[in-house]
Amino acid sequence: xxxxxxxxxxxxxxxxxxxxxxxxxxxxxxxxxxxxxxxxxxxxxxxxxxxxxxxxxxxxxxxxxxxxxxxxxxxxxxxxxxxxxxxxxxxxxxxxxxxxxxxxxxxxxxxxxxxxxxxxxxxxxxxxxxxxxxxxxxxxxxxxxxxxxxxxxxxxxxxxxxxxxxxxxxxxxxxxxxxxxxxxxxxxxxxxxxxxxxxxxxxxxxxxxxx
Numbered sequence: 001x002x003x004x005x006x007x008x009x010x011x012x013x014x015x016x017x018x019x020x021x022x023x024x025x026x027x028x029x030x031x032x033x034x035x036x037x038x039x040x041x042x043x044x045x046x047x048x049x050x051x052x053x054x055x056x057x058x059x060x061x062x063x064x065x066x067x068x069x070x071x072x073x074x075x076x077x078x079x080x081x082x083x084x085x086x087x088x089x090x091x092x093x094x095x096x097x098x099x100x101x102x103x104x105x106x107x108x109x110x111x112x113x114x115x116x117x118x119x120x121x122x123x124x125x126x127x128x129x130x131x132x133x134x135x136x137x138x139x140x141x142x143x144x145x146x147x148x149x150x151x152x153x154x155x156x157x158x159x160x161x162x163x164x165x166x167x168x169x170x171x172x173x174x175x176x177x178x179x180x181x182x183x184x185x186x187x188x189x190x191x192x193x194x195x196x197x198x199x200x201x202x203x204x205x206x207x208x209x210x211x
Contacts, residue, residue, distance in 0.1 A: 076105025
C-alpha cells in the first residue's frame with residue numbers, strides 16, 4: 001500500500017512538472033510572437049540589391065550599393081555619428097559612422113526598388129540615445145504613395161540604447177516583388193520629443209532573389 005502510494009505520488013509529481021514545462025513553453029511562444037524578432041535573417045542565396053553603410057559623410061543618404069536606384073529621405077534633422085556598428089555589415093565594410101536622426105522627426109522613407117527581384121528581406125541596425133524615440137513603426141507601400149502594414153507579423157520595433165539588428169521578411173508579400181515603387185517607411189514614435197534625443201541607424205540592406 002505504501003509503495004503503491006509512493007509510486008502514484010511520483011507519477012503525479014512528474015505529470016505536474018511536465019504540465020508546467022509545456023505551459024511555460026506555450027506562454028513563451030505567445031509572448032515572442034508579439035515582439036518584433038531581433039537578429040538578422042540570413043540572406044542565404046539572395047542577392048544584395050540595396051545597401052547603406054553611412055560611412056561617407058559628404059553623401060550620407062546616398063546608397064553605398066544599389067541596383068535600381070535606392071534612396072533615403074528623412075523628415076527632420078540628421079547628421080552622422082561615430083562609431084557605427086558591425087551588425088549586418090556587408091562587403092567587408094567597416095563601421096566608421098552611422099546615420100543619426102534627431103528629435104523631433106516625422107519619418108524616414110527608404111525607396112527600395114525590387115525591379116527584376118522577388119522575396120525581399122529588409123534588414124537594419126538601430127539604437128537610440130537616452131532621450132531618443134523608443135519605438136519605430138514600420139509600414140510599406142506598393143504603389144509609392146499609400147502606406148500599409150498588412151501581412152507583417154508586427155510593425156513596431158522597440159529601440160533600445162544598445163545596437164540591435166532587425167530583419168523584416170517581405171517574401172510572402174507578392175506585391176513587393178518586381179516593384180519599382182516599393183518603399184519602407186520608419187515612423188518615429190514614443191518619446192520623439194526631446195530636442196536632445198536621436199535614433200541611430202547603420203547597415204541598412206535589402207536582399208532578394210532574381211526573378
